[in-house]
Amino acid sequence: MIELYKVDKYFFTKNTKKYILKDVTLTLPDGNIGILGRNGAGKSTLMRMLGKIEFPNKGTIKSPHSFSWPLGLGGGFVGNMTGRANVKFVCNLYGKNKEETREIIEYVKEFSELKEYFDMPIKTYSSGMRGRLGFGLSLSFDFDYMIIDETLSVGDAKFRKKAKDALLEKIERCKVILVSHDMKTLEQICDQGLLVHNAKLHYFDNISDGIREYQKINK
Protein backbone atom coordinates (compact mmCIF):
# COMPACT_ATOMS: atom_id res chain seq x y z
CA MET A 1 0.00 0.00 0.00
CA ILE A 2 1.31 3.41 -0.94
CA GLU A 3 -0.41 6.47 0.46
CA LEU A 4 -0.15 9.87 -1.16
CA TYR A 5 -1.45 12.74 0.92
CA LYS A 6 -1.93 16.23 -0.51
CA VAL A 7 1.09 15.86 -2.75
CA ASP A 8 2.38 18.81 -4.73
CA LYS A 9 5.32 18.44 -7.07
CA TYR A 10 6.53 21.15 -9.38
CA PHE A 11 9.55 22.26 -11.31
CA PHE A 12 10.52 25.78 -12.21
CA THR A 13 10.55 26.52 -15.88
CA LYS A 14 11.67 29.89 -17.15
CA ASN A 15 9.42 31.96 -14.91
CA THR A 16 6.51 29.76 -13.96
CA LYS A 17 6.00 26.72 -11.80
CA LYS A 18 5.20 23.67 -13.86
CA TYR A 19 3.09 21.32 -11.77
CA ILE A 20 3.52 17.59 -12.20
CA LEU A 21 1.16 16.77 -9.37
CA LYS A 22 -1.15 19.23 -7.70
CA ASP A 23 -2.93 18.39 -4.46
CA VAL A 24 -3.06 14.65 -5.07
CA THR A 25 -4.48 12.42 -2.34
CA LEU A 26 -4.66 8.77 -3.25
CA THR A 27 -4.13 5.31 -1.79
CA LEU A 28 -2.64 2.68 -4.06
CA PRO A 29 -3.34 -0.94 -3.13
CA ASP A 30 -0.48 -3.42 -3.55
CA GLY A 31 -0.02 -4.67 -7.05
CA ASN A 32 1.92 -4.28 -10.23
CA ILE A 33 1.49 -0.69 -11.28
CA GLY A 34 1.97 0.65 -14.77
CA ILE A 35 2.54 4.38 -15.05
CA LEU A 36 1.15 6.04 -18.16
CA GLY A 37 1.41 9.55 -19.44
CA ARG A 38 2.65 11.68 -22.28
CA ASN A 39 6.25 12.79 -22.64
CA GLY A 40 7.14 15.28 -19.94
CA ALA A 41 3.99 14.66 -17.94
CA GLY A 42 6.11 13.47 -15.02
CA LYS A 43 5.99 9.67 -15.17
CA SER A 44 9.60 9.18 -14.17
CA THR A 45 9.38 11.80 -11.45
CA LEU A 46 6.30 10.11 -10.04
CA MET A 47 8.03 6.76 -10.15
CA ARG A 48 11.06 8.16 -8.33
CA MET A 49 8.81 9.73 -5.72
CA LEU A 50 7.02 6.45 -5.12
CA GLY A 51 10.47 4.85 -4.76
CA LYS A 52 11.43 7.51 -2.19
CA ILE A 53 14.44 8.91 -3.97
CA GLU A 54 12.74 12.11 -4.96
CA PHE A 55 10.47 14.08 -2.69
CA PRO A 56 7.28 16.08 -3.13
CA ASN A 57 7.44 19.83 -2.60
CA LYS A 58 4.42 19.54 -0.32
CA GLY A 59 2.55 16.64 1.22
CA THR A 60 3.73 13.15 2.06
CA ILE A 61 4.12 9.77 0.42
CA LYS A 62 4.09 6.85 2.83
CA SER A 63 4.60 3.12 2.42
CA PRO A 64 6.12 0.31 4.46
CA HIS A 65 7.81 -1.35 1.48
CA SER A 66 11.37 -1.54 0.26
CA PHE A 67 12.02 -0.28 -3.25
CA SER A 68 14.77 -1.02 -5.71
CA TRP A 69 16.81 1.74 -7.28
CA PRO A 70 15.21 2.92 -10.51
CA LEU A 71 16.26 0.54 -13.12
CA GLY A 72 17.30 1.46 -16.55
CA LEU A 73 19.25 4.65 -16.81
CA GLY A 74 22.54 3.05 -15.84
CA GLY A 75 23.13 5.93 -13.45
CA GLY A 76 25.17 5.02 -10.43
CA PHE A 77 27.82 3.14 -12.36
CA VAL A 78 31.36 4.45 -12.32
CA GLY A 79 32.82 4.64 -15.82
CA ASN A 80 36.39 4.03 -14.70
CA MET A 81 35.57 0.90 -12.79
CA THR A 82 34.91 -2.56 -14.18
CA GLY A 83 31.51 -4.17 -14.25
CA ARG A 84 32.63 -6.54 -11.53
CA ALA A 85 33.77 -3.67 -9.28
CA ASN A 86 30.48 -1.87 -9.76
CA VAL A 87 28.51 -4.97 -8.83
CA LYS A 88 30.69 -5.38 -5.75
CA PHE A 89 30.01 -1.76 -4.81
CA VAL A 90 26.25 -2.26 -4.86
CA CYS A 91 26.62 -5.45 -2.79
CA ASN A 92 28.63 -3.49 -0.22
CA LEU A 93 25.96 -0.83 -0.24
CA TYR A 94 23.36 -3.38 0.72
CA GLY A 95 25.60 -4.95 3.35
CA LYS A 96 25.98 -8.31 1.63
CA ASN A 97 28.63 -10.61 3.05
CA LYS A 98 31.46 -12.17 1.05
CA GLU A 99 29.60 -15.34 0.20
CA GLU A 100 26.45 -13.54 -0.96
CA THR A 101 28.54 -11.07 -2.94
CA ARG A 102 30.33 -13.88 -4.72
CA GLU A 103 27.04 -15.50 -5.65
CA ILE A 104 25.60 -12.23 -6.94
CA ILE A 105 28.69 -11.55 -9.03
CA GLU A 106 28.47 -15.01 -10.58
CA TYR A 107 24.79 -14.56 -11.33
CA VAL A 108 25.16 -11.10 -12.87
CA LYS A 109 28.09 -12.21 -14.99
CA GLU A 110 26.09 -15.14 -16.27
CA PHE A 111 22.86 -13.24 -16.81
CA SER A 112 24.29 -10.15 -18.46
CA GLU A 113 26.25 -12.21 -21.01
CA LEU A 114 29.04 -9.66 -20.85
CA LYS A 115 31.78 -12.33 -20.82
CA GLU A 116 35.23 -10.69 -20.89
CA TYR A 117 33.67 -7.23 -20.84
CA PHE A 118 32.61 -7.92 -17.27
CA ASP A 119 36.20 -7.14 -16.27
CA MET A 120 36.50 -4.05 -18.45
CA PRO A 121 35.78 -0.47 -17.36
CA ILE A 122 32.13 0.46 -17.81
CA LYS A 123 33.04 3.37 -20.05
CA THR A 124 33.90 0.87 -22.76
CA TYR A 125 30.36 -0.56 -22.67
CA SER A 126 27.62 0.21 -25.14
CA SER A 127 24.36 1.44 -23.67
CA GLY A 128 22.81 -1.97 -24.23
CA MET A 129 25.62 -3.62 -22.26
CA ARG A 130 25.17 -1.16 -19.43
CA GLY A 131 21.47 -1.88 -19.35
CA ARG A 132 22.10 -5.62 -19.26
CA LEU A 133 24.48 -5.24 -16.33
CA GLY A 134 22.02 -3.06 -14.43
CA PHE A 135 19.12 -5.37 -15.12
CA GLY A 136 20.98 -8.49 -14.04
CA LEU A 137 22.18 -6.73 -10.91
CA SER A 138 18.71 -5.67 -9.84
CA LEU A 139 17.36 -9.18 -10.34
CA SER A 140 19.77 -10.49 -7.72
CA PHE A 141 18.30 -8.42 -4.92
CA ASP A 142 14.95 -8.97 -3.26
CA PHE A 143 12.82 -5.90 -2.93
CA ASP A 144 9.11 -5.52 -2.25
CA TYR A 145 8.89 -3.31 -5.32
CA MET A 146 11.07 -3.09 -8.37
CA ILE A 147 10.89 0.27 -10.08
CA ILE A 148 11.64 0.09 -13.74
CA ASP A 149 12.00 2.90 -16.23
CA GLU A 150 11.73 1.63 -19.79
CA THR A 151 14.60 -0.82 -19.36
CA LEU A 152 12.88 -3.68 -20.97
CA SER A 153 13.91 -2.15 -24.25
CA VAL A 154 17.67 -2.63 -23.71
CA GLY A 155 19.72 -5.08 -25.66
CA ASP A 156 18.84 -7.08 -28.71
CA ALA A 157 15.67 -9.08 -29.32
CA LYS A 158 17.10 -12.19 -27.71
CA PHE A 159 18.11 -10.43 -24.53
CA ARG A 160 14.81 -8.55 -24.39
CA LYS A 161 12.96 -11.83 -24.33
CA LYS A 162 15.27 -13.22 -21.67
CA ALA A 163 14.84 -10.07 -19.57
CA LYS A 164 11.09 -10.19 -19.85
CA ASP A 165 10.96 -13.85 -18.89
CA ALA A 166 13.23 -13.21 -15.92
CA LEU A 167 11.05 -10.33 -14.84
CA LEU A 168 7.85 -12.34 -15.19
CA GLU A 169 9.40 -14.97 -12.98
CA LYS A 170 10.58 -12.35 -10.53
CA ILE A 171 7.19 -10.70 -10.12
CA GLU A 172 5.81 -13.86 -8.66
CA ARG A 173 7.76 -12.84 -5.58
CA CYS A 174 7.75 -9.06 -5.78
CA LYS A 175 5.75 -6.16 -7.20
CA VAL A 176 6.67 -3.85 -10.01
CA ILE A 177 6.19 -0.19 -10.80
CA LEU A 178 6.80 0.17 -14.50
CA VAL A 179 7.07 3.19 -16.74
CA SER A 180 6.80 2.29 -20.37
CA HIS A 181 5.49 3.45 -23.71
CA ASP A 182 5.08 -0.11 -24.83
CA MET A 183 1.42 -0.94 -24.21
CA LYS A 184 1.87 -4.64 -24.81
CA THR A 185 4.50 -4.95 -22.10
CA LEU A 186 2.41 -2.91 -19.71
CA GLU A 187 -0.62 -5.07 -20.27
CA GLN A 188 1.40 -8.23 -19.82
CA ILE A 189 3.14 -7.26 -16.60
CA CYS A 190 0.95 -4.78 -14.78
CA ASP A 191 -2.54 -5.11 -13.38
CA GLN A 192 -3.19 -1.55 -12.24
CA GLY A 193 -2.73 1.64 -14.20
CA LEU A 194 -1.77 5.11 -13.07
CA LEU A 195 -2.20 7.93 -15.56
CA VAL A 196 -0.40 11.23 -15.05
CA HIS A 197 -2.15 13.99 -16.92
CA ASN A 198 -2.42 17.74 -16.34
CA ALA A 199 -0.97 17.53 -12.82
CA LYS A 200 -3.61 14.99 -11.79
CA LEU A 201 -3.35 11.28 -11.09
CA HIS A 202 -5.96 8.90 -12.42
CA TYR A 203 -6.03 5.44 -10.92
CA PHE A 204 -7.41 2.40 -12.77
CA ASP A 205 -7.69 -0.96 -11.07
CA ASN A 206 -7.50 -2.53 -14.48
CA ILE A 207 -4.57 -1.57 -16.68
CA SER A 208 -6.61 -1.93 -19.89
CA ASP A 209 -8.93 0.89 -18.79
CA GLY A 210 -5.88 3.03 -18.14
CA ILE A 211 -4.45 2.30 -21.57
CA ARG A 212 -7.77 3.16 -23.21
CA GLU A 213 -7.91 6.46 -21.34
CA TYR A 214 -4.29 7.18 -22.26
CA GLN A 215 -4.97 6.57 -25.92
CA LYS A 216 -7.92 8.95 -25.71
CA ILE A 217 -5.79 11.86 -24.42
CA ASN A 218 -3.10 11.04 -26.91
CA LYS A 219 -5.35 11.76 -29.87
Added chain:
Amino acid sequence: MKPRKPLKVFFSVIKALFLRELEMRMSVGKSGLFWTFAEPFLQVFIFVSIHAAISRLRGHSASTYEPTVFMAVGFIAYNMFKNILTSSMGAFEANKGLFNYKQVKPIDTIIARALVNLFFTIIIYFLFLIIGFLLHIDNLLPKNPIMVFVGFIWLFIFSIGIGLLAAIGNSFYISIGKFINSISFVLLIGSAIFFPIVSLPSFAQKFFLYNPLVHFMEMIHGYYLYGLDDRFVDYKYMALWTIVPLFIGLWLYVRLERRIISL
Protein backbone atom coordinates in the same frame (compact mmCIF):
# COMPACT_ATOMS: atom_id res chain seq x y z
CA MET B 1 14.12 -7.33 1.73
CA LYS B 2 14.54 -7.25 5.50
CA PRO B 3 14.86 -3.77 6.95
CA ARG B 4 18.29 -3.14 8.48
CA LYS B 5 19.17 -0.96 11.44
CA PRO B 6 19.96 2.66 10.44
CA LEU B 7 23.44 2.58 11.93
CA LYS B 8 24.24 -0.66 10.13
CA VAL B 9 23.05 0.85 6.87
CA PHE B 10 25.19 3.92 7.49
CA PHE B 11 28.33 1.86 8.08
CA SER B 12 27.82 -0.34 5.06
CA VAL B 13 27.25 2.76 2.91
CA ILE B 14 30.42 4.42 4.23
CA LYS B 15 32.39 1.23 3.68
CA ALA B 16 31.08 0.85 0.15
CA LEU B 17 31.75 4.48 -0.72
CA PHE B 18 35.20 4.37 0.85
CA LEU B 19 36.24 1.30 -1.16
CA ARG B 20 34.72 2.77 -4.31
CA GLU B 21 36.53 6.08 -3.80
CA LEU B 22 39.82 4.20 -3.26
CA GLU B 23 39.28 2.14 -6.35
CA MET B 24 38.54 5.27 -8.37
CA ARG B 25 41.80 6.85 -7.22
CA MET B 26 43.65 3.69 -8.20
CA SER B 27 41.98 3.43 -11.56
CA VAL B 28 43.09 6.87 -12.78
CA GLY B 29 46.31 5.19 -13.86
CA LYS B 30 49.83 4.90 -12.59
CA SER B 31 50.82 8.52 -13.13
CA GLY B 32 47.81 9.80 -11.20
CA LEU B 33 48.60 7.58 -8.27
CA PHE B 34 52.28 8.46 -8.48
CA TRP B 35 51.52 12.16 -8.14
CA THR B 36 49.21 11.64 -5.20
CA PHE B 37 52.24 10.44 -3.30
CA ALA B 38 54.97 12.43 -5.01
CA GLU B 39 53.36 15.85 -4.70
CA PRO B 40 53.97 16.40 -0.97
CA PHE B 41 57.59 15.30 -1.29
CA LEU B 42 58.15 17.67 -4.17
CA GLN B 43 56.58 20.48 -2.14
CA VAL B 44 58.83 19.71 0.82
CA PHE B 45 61.89 19.47 -1.39
CA ILE B 46 61.19 22.87 -2.97
CA PHE B 47 60.56 24.63 0.31
CA VAL B 48 63.50 23.03 2.10
CA SER B 49 65.70 24.25 -0.76
CA ILE B 50 64.28 27.77 -0.49
CA HIS B 51 64.78 27.66 3.26
CA ALA B 52 68.39 26.58 2.86
CA ALA B 53 69.05 29.29 0.28
CA ILE B 54 67.60 32.00 2.52
CA SER B 55 69.57 30.80 5.53
CA ARG B 56 72.75 30.91 3.52
CA LEU B 57 71.99 34.44 2.26
CA ARG B 58 71.36 35.62 5.78
CA GLY B 59 74.60 34.00 6.83
CA HIS B 60 73.27 32.02 9.77
CA SER B 61 72.23 28.45 9.30
CA ALA B 62 71.28 27.06 12.66
CA SER B 63 67.53 27.06 13.24
CA THR B 64 66.32 25.74 16.55
CA TYR B 65 64.33 23.06 14.79
CA GLU B 66 64.86 20.56 11.97
CA PRO B 67 63.57 22.37 8.84
CA THR B 68 62.88 19.25 6.75
CA VAL B 69 60.70 17.70 9.41
CA PHE B 70 59.03 21.04 9.99
CA MET B 71 58.09 21.45 6.32
CA ALA B 72 57.05 17.83 5.87
CA VAL B 73 54.74 17.78 8.87
CA GLY B 74 53.32 21.16 7.89
CA PHE B 75 52.61 20.11 4.32
CA ILE B 76 51.16 16.75 5.31
CA ALA B 77 48.72 18.48 7.67
CA TYR B 78 47.91 21.31 5.28
CA ASN B 79 47.40 18.95 2.32
CA MET B 80 45.00 16.89 4.37
CA PHE B 81 42.93 20.00 5.09
CA LYS B 82 43.07 21.24 1.50
CA ASN B 83 42.26 17.85 -0.02
CA ILE B 84 39.30 17.30 2.27
CA LEU B 85 38.02 20.78 1.46
CA THR B 86 38.34 20.46 -2.31
CA SER B 87 37.10 16.89 -2.49
CA SER B 88 34.07 17.78 -0.37
CA MET B 89 33.18 20.60 -2.72
CA GLY B 90 32.90 18.22 -5.63
CA ALA B 91 31.37 15.33 -3.69
CA PHE B 92 27.67 16.02 -4.30
CA GLU B 93 28.04 16.67 -7.99
CA ALA B 94 30.34 13.71 -8.63
CA ASN B 95 28.16 11.25 -6.75
CA LYS B 96 24.81 12.43 -8.06
CA GLY B 97 24.12 9.09 -9.73
CA LEU B 98 24.49 7.33 -6.40
CA PHE B 99 21.55 9.12 -4.85
CA ASN B 100 19.49 6.69 -6.92
CA TYR B 101 20.34 4.25 -4.15
CA LYS B 102 18.05 5.40 -1.39
CA GLN B 103 20.43 4.61 1.44
CA VAL B 104 23.19 6.87 0.07
CA LYS B 105 22.85 10.33 1.60
CA PRO B 106 24.87 13.26 0.26
CA ILE B 107 26.73 13.68 3.55
CA ASP B 108 27.96 10.08 3.32
CA THR B 109 29.92 10.99 0.20
CA ILE B 110 31.69 13.78 2.11
CA ILE B 111 32.54 11.52 5.03
CA ALA B 112 33.80 8.76 2.74
CA ARG B 113 35.97 11.17 0.76
CA ALA B 114 37.37 12.67 3.97
CA LEU B 115 38.24 9.19 5.24
CA VAL B 116 40.01 8.38 1.99
CA ASN B 117 42.04 11.57 2.38
CA LEU B 118 42.86 10.62 5.96
CA PHE B 119 43.95 7.19 4.75
CA PHE B 120 46.25 8.72 2.11
CA THR B 121 47.60 11.16 4.70
CA ILE B 122 48.62 8.25 6.92
CA ILE B 123 50.32 6.44 4.03
CA ILE B 124 52.18 9.59 3.03
CA TYR B 125 53.31 10.14 6.61
CA PHE B 126 54.78 6.64 6.80
CA LEU B 127 56.44 7.11 3.42
CA PHE B 128 57.98 10.27 4.82
CA LEU B 129 59.25 8.38 7.87
CA ILE B 130 60.85 5.75 5.64
CA ILE B 131 62.47 8.30 3.34
CA GLY B 132 63.57 10.40 6.31
CA PHE B 133 65.10 7.35 7.94
CA LEU B 134 67.01 6.47 4.77
CA LEU B 135 68.28 10.05 4.47
CA HIS B 136 69.38 10.10 8.13
CA ILE B 137 67.26 13.12 9.04
CA ASP B 138 67.49 14.03 12.74
CA ASN B 139 64.55 14.03 15.14
CA LEU B 140 62.26 12.31 12.71
CA LEU B 141 59.77 11.13 15.30
CA PRO B 142 57.45 13.44 17.23
CA LYS B 143 58.39 14.86 20.61
CA ASN B 144 54.86 14.15 21.87
CA PRO B 145 53.13 11.59 19.62
CA ILE B 146 49.81 11.67 21.47
CA MET B 147 49.34 15.42 21.13
CA VAL B 148 50.41 15.30 17.47
CA PHE B 149 47.80 12.60 16.92
CA VAL B 150 45.18 14.70 18.71
CA GLY B 151 46.17 17.67 16.55
CA PHE B 152 45.71 15.68 13.34
CA ILE B 153 42.35 14.23 14.36
CA TRP B 154 41.16 17.66 15.45
CA LEU B 155 42.29 19.11 12.14
CA PHE B 156 40.43 16.27 10.40
CA ILE B 157 37.16 17.14 12.15
CA PHE B 158 37.71 20.85 11.52
CA SER B 159 38.25 20.07 7.83
CA ILE B 160 35.00 18.10 7.61
CA GLY B 161 33.07 21.01 9.14
CA ILE B 162 34.54 23.53 6.70
CA GLY B 163 34.22 21.03 3.84
CA LEU B 164 30.54 20.41 4.58
CA LEU B 165 29.83 24.15 4.62
CA ALA B 166 31.74 24.65 1.39
CA ALA B 167 29.98 21.72 -0.27
CA ILE B 168 26.52 23.02 0.60
CA GLY B 169 27.43 26.54 -0.41
CA ASN B 170 28.98 25.32 -3.62
CA SER B 171 25.88 23.38 -4.65
CA PHE B 172 23.68 26.48 -4.51
CA TYR B 173 26.18 29.25 -5.30
CA ILE B 174 28.89 28.13 -7.67
CA SER B 175 30.96 31.22 -6.94
CA ILE B 176 31.86 29.86 -3.50
CA GLY B 177 33.92 27.11 -5.05
CA LYS B 178 35.63 29.58 -7.37
CA PHE B 179 36.34 31.87 -4.44
CA ILE B 180 37.89 29.11 -2.35
CA ASN B 181 40.02 27.97 -5.27
CA SER B 182 41.31 31.45 -5.87
CA ILE B 183 42.24 32.12 -2.24
CA SER B 184 43.97 28.77 -1.76
CA PHE B 185 47.33 30.38 -2.57
CA VAL B 186 46.82 33.01 0.11
CA LEU B 187 45.81 30.22 2.48
CA LEU B 188 49.03 28.35 1.70
CA ILE B 189 51.17 31.38 2.57
CA GLY B 190 48.98 32.46 5.45
CA SER B 191 48.86 29.16 7.29
CA ALA B 192 52.36 29.10 8.76
CA ILE B 193 53.25 25.84 7.08
CA PHE B 194 56.86 26.57 6.32
CA PHE B 195 57.75 29.01 9.09
CA PRO B 196 56.88 29.12 12.78
CA ILE B 197 54.92 32.11 14.08
CA VAL B 198 57.67 32.79 16.57
CA SER B 199 59.98 33.76 13.69
CA LEU B 200 57.70 36.63 12.65
CA PRO B 201 57.73 40.22 13.94
CA SER B 202 55.08 40.77 16.57
CA PHE B 203 52.71 42.91 14.47
CA ALA B 204 52.58 40.13 11.87
CA GLN B 205 52.03 37.45 14.49
CA LYS B 206 48.77 39.05 15.59
CA PHE B 207 47.59 39.19 12.02
CA PHE B 208 48.41 35.56 11.24
CA LEU B 209 46.76 34.29 14.38
CA TYR B 210 43.33 35.24 13.06
CA ASN B 211 43.64 32.27 10.70
CA PRO B 212 42.41 29.16 12.52
CA LEU B 213 44.64 26.95 10.40
CA VAL B 214 47.69 28.70 11.85
CA HIS B 215 46.69 27.46 15.29
CA PHE B 216 46.46 23.88 14.04
CA MET B 217 49.85 24.16 12.37
CA GLU B 218 51.42 25.70 15.46
CA MET B 219 49.93 23.01 17.66
CA ILE B 220 51.16 20.16 15.48
CA HIS B 221 54.57 21.75 14.95
CA GLY B 222 54.89 22.68 18.61
CA TYR B 223 54.33 19.11 19.78
CA TYR B 224 56.25 17.48 16.97
CA LEU B 225 59.55 19.33 16.97
CA TYR B 226 62.14 19.85 19.64
CA GLY B 227 62.91 23.56 20.01
CA LEU B 228 59.32 24.67 19.34
CA ASP B 229 56.26 24.94 21.56
CA ASP B 230 52.57 25.76 21.41
CA ARG B 231 52.75 29.18 23.10
CA PHE B 232 50.74 30.91 20.36
CA VAL B 233 48.01 28.30 20.17
CA ASP B 234 44.57 29.39 21.37
CA TYR B 235 42.68 26.14 21.91
CA LYS B 236 39.40 27.92 22.54
CA TYR B 237 39.68 29.67 19.21
CA MET B 238 40.31 26.30 17.53
CA ALA B 239 37.31 24.76 19.28
CA LEU B 240 35.14 27.66 18.18
CA TRP B 241 36.24 27.22 14.58
CA THR B 242 35.57 23.48 14.78
CA ILE B 243 32.17 23.52 16.44
CA VAL B 244 30.52 26.52 14.78
CA PRO B 245 31.07 25.49 11.11
CA LEU B 246 30.17 21.89 11.92
CA PHE B 247 26.89 22.92 13.54
CA ILE B 248 25.93 25.46 10.91
CA GLY B 249 26.88 22.93 8.25
CA LEU B 250 24.80 20.15 9.80
CA TRP B 251 21.85 22.48 10.39
CA LEU B 252 21.88 23.65 6.78
CA TYR B 253 22.41 20.10 5.60
CA VAL B 254 19.39 18.73 7.43
CA ARG B 255 17.25 21.48 5.94
CA LEU B 256 18.60 21.14 2.42
CA GLU B 257 19.29 17.39 2.11
CA ARG B 258 16.31 16.69 -0.13
CA ARG B 259 17.10 19.60 -2.38
CA ILE B 260 20.69 18.41 -2.72
CA ILE B 261 19.52 14.91 -3.64
CA SER B 262 17.33 16.18 -6.46
CA LEU B 263 19.77 18.87 -7.59
